[in-house]
Amino acid sequence: MSLEEIGAENEEFYEHFKYVAHVGQEPLRVDKFLMNFIENATRNKIQQAAKAGNVLVNEVSVKPNYKVKPNDVVRVVLSHPPHENLLVAEDIPLDILFEDDQVLVVNKPAGMVVHPGHGNYSGTLVNALIHHIENLPTNSNERPGLVHRIDKDTSGLLVVAKTEFAMAHLSKQFFDRTTERLYYAIVWGNLEDDEGTIEGNIGRSLKNRLQMSVFPEGDFGKHAVTHYKVIERFSYVTLVQCKLETGRTHQIRAHFKHIGHTLFNDERYGGDAIMKGTTFTKYKQFVDNCFKVLPRQALHAKTLGFEHPTTGEFLRFECEIPEDITDCLEKWRSYTVNQKEDH
Helix, strand or coil: CCHHHHHHHCCCEEEEEEEECCCCCCCEEHHHHHHCCCCCCCHHHHHHHHHCCCEEECCEECCCCCEECCCCEEEEEEEECCHHHHCCCCCCCCCEEEECCCEEEEEECCCCCCCCECCECCCCHHHHHHHHCCCCCECCCCCECECCCCCCCCEEEEEEECCHHHHHHHHHHHHHCCCEEEEEEEEECCCCCCEEEEECEEEECCCCCCCEEEECCCCCCECCEEEEEEEEECCCEEEEEEEECCCCCCHHHHHHHHCCCCECCCHHHCCCCCCCCCCCHHHHHHHHHHHHHCCCCCEEEEEEEEECCCCCCEEEEECCCCHHHHHHHHHHHHHHHHHHHHC
16 A cells, blocks of 8 residues: 555545655664654654654665665655644634735734644634634645745734635745745844845755755755845844745745844744854843843744735735834844944
């Protein structure tokens, strides 16, 4: 029986993954190899899948201790809870900027997960959406209404498809890169240029499976391009506007870390440490206060533009930078002014 048939025969739902080890792959246990790629999968779950014959290398089932070699094709099937159990409609208030019979544009607060997944089965944007709208179409991952997403701790704009037609139309726009997406971010350090472009493939880090890494040689990951423009400088940090040409997972976060300007208070990428500035206790206290005001990565999806699926009109939406980011910027402004006065 093929892996596809296993999924179809069983009442449980299955997630299918396929990876090709790249040419520079050093020998690595297959369970560890898969943990580098599959977000939120535990080693135990992968080992159980291997014992059940559901981890295949070059179409042959292997044990968890099999050592992956360059160019190996690794396939795995993992069970997960049925989607029906995850999708519970919840009466959660939504900040809706626009809604008609085809689309809905929502301003997502920081801290809200976009869709249910391991460890987050309630309180997500999808839980709120299915309460607000009946019969949302599902995407290829069975996620109602979603054509793109933003990270839990990123605030800002998302468009939701209310019909199958809108989902197909919007998905094509994201694929063709005809949407407009502008983000505001506070990054560590003083950027050399007033504007620039960061280009480099993005894929899951080979060292830390919770991070994405940039592979500038293009030997791994997916093509990614971020254009940026400096909005305001504060000596030790910079406010930048980022324009996404592609939409990879953690794109802005990974790209800016790659060029040495990690996002301010981005814990996952090391931005929650003092990365630029002095060693004075007073300065450390100031930065800690900034972290308290802004207890997340400084990233906000400020502008979203797309062509309306049925009218063909290009719609552009803006939302205010949230208070936690503006309060943090105000602190940096005051600090920079005081520094100049002291000198």
